Amino acid sequence: MKLYLEFLCLFLLCFSPQLFANSSGANRNLTEIHKYIDETGFNGAVLVSKNDKLIIEEYFGYADFQKTTKLTRKHLFSPGSVGKEFTTVGIMLLEEQGRLSYEDKISTFIADLPEWAKNITIHHILSHTSGLPKIKWKKGILTTDAITQLLNSEGLFEPGSGYRYSNLNVVARALVIEAVTNQTFSAFMQNNLFEPAQMRGSYQQLSAKDESPEKVDGDYPTFLNGVTVYVTPIDLMKFEIALTSNVLIPFSLVQAKLDGDELSGQSERALYDFGSFSKDSRDTLLSWQHDGSNPSHHTLKFHDFEQDLVILIMSSDGNKSTLYQIKEKLVARLSASGV
Template sequence: MKLFLLFLNVVFLTLPVYAKEALSTDYWGNIEEIVHETGFNGTIVVGRGEQILLHKSVGYADAVKTIPLTANHLFSPGSVGKEFTTVSIMQLAAKNKLKYQDSIARYVDALPAWANKITIEHILTHTSGLPDVKWKKGISTADAIHQIQQGTPAFEPGTGYKYTNLNVVVRALIVESITGKSYADYVDSSIFKVADMTHAFHQTENEQVSKTVVSGDFPTNMAGLTIYVTPLDLFKFENALWNGSLLSAEQLKQALPGDSLSGQTNRAYFDFGKFFVDDNGSLVSWEHDGSNPSHHTIKHHDFISGNVIILMSSDGNKSTLYKLLSELKALTSEEIKPTNLRANKAIQPTANASAD
């Protein structure tokens, strides 16, 4: 079923220019008490454009607390990492290598007959009807495909919503089919290197586990999912999304509005988390969180202040990240003055129906 975008009056903002006095906030001093009270174990990055305003690691990288956590230690971004497969598919669409209405069976072999009705748009929007993953230690891409082969659809594609990681694995396999590369190689050359994500890597085998991965993640080896990054890597990725290095503003514009099946009106149509608009329909911020299972991540971009906040932890307490995010957002609202903002540049939604 062809899905139609229910366009909002989303306004995309250029990165603002700030007076020097707007950079004087003592971010760490304002959140240090929360960090110590909650037992936060992780890394915090706050930046604006290319400026890093706070980059702080607290705690340990190992379970027995002998290795101090540093800025170079890697975390699993959980669901935030799904953005990499989303961007990969969108890059190939921009090059006319695929269409969002293509059947996934055109690119992925050995799928059951019921999967022929699933389109690329469905797997980008979690409306495919693919079942949940049955997790086990060391689960691989082959295991995921076997589960699809042996599974049954949750609903007719395009008629319901189920957030499942099998959609993400299929995205990665489509990229491999089109490019002739492993997904690990594609994401490294077309996203990680382009965004200058110097520590990010995609693991495909148990033997590849890096010594700099912080303890507490669930061991997997799945295409599109077993990805590790530093918080600074995620910060660079966010900047690359919005400076045009990875995608055009037109593509990002079409990826946000349109969801009508998840029951969450601000969930991004494609897999970018959630977005927030003001009373005029102008884009104010977007945000994505993820977990795996003791690793937690929040990526928040405030388009009014220009601040990007990346929080990654391994203490298993996601609520701590939201406490920190709330305080950091409050600091942003206090420090930014209207005179520091460059005039906004509006990009109006395209008046056609489909995301292809």
């Protein structure tokens, strides 16, 4: 497989030079794992940045099941649960601006909720402690279907007393953002997240007419506000760097919402949907990691803050474990080479 370094010169003309630049060690960093990647049947993208500079950007396989269209940097994947970060950051931005509070009841923004749900706060929908049940999926599910489920739901537990990971929480976040800003979540995300992060190719899909021809085969067809988002790997890398570089919101606010997730029973799971994290004895953030699936599309986003290293892997072959194996080989190879 060929490393796409030839695209970096053109890329640097189009995007902020402080975010990405070339690195002389890029070619040798993947050479030793090319054979492994080929043997696994991996179909997807592998990106690595060091000190906010893109040092590896490589695409393996095809965008379609027929294997007629080679994968390129323009193709879109579903980030799965990693995409929940967009609604989370959106809510945190509005809180930082003083336009809402985490303790606000969502009934202030969403009308006709069932009686039990009127005690749900914004904190609850960010931490999956609302008591909302999981979405009942079907092909082509629309936001209106999810809202109907939301308005007719029966609470699994008293809000704030338990934990259940549910995309209804994510839809509710998007609805809250729309009520507060008086604009669609798509427009809000474009103006407040995608543009500041210089994400040029990503979008939200709310109906069949929104579907992009650049979307990679293998996703489950949905049209849900806040949930059904498609990104290019390079855009997701730019989002990660913007998020951790105070471009979108102060990163200290994000770090403050990592701990405290006691109800899920996972001590290193981030409280507000940023995946899992690792800290040292002095409470210094060492790394975090977030993965997502939909259903053959898989994403793994890993950030080593000590080394200022980001590894982003996205695939469409349905084999999630391969992403972790590639990540571990990359970490070992980059460490050995001193990059």
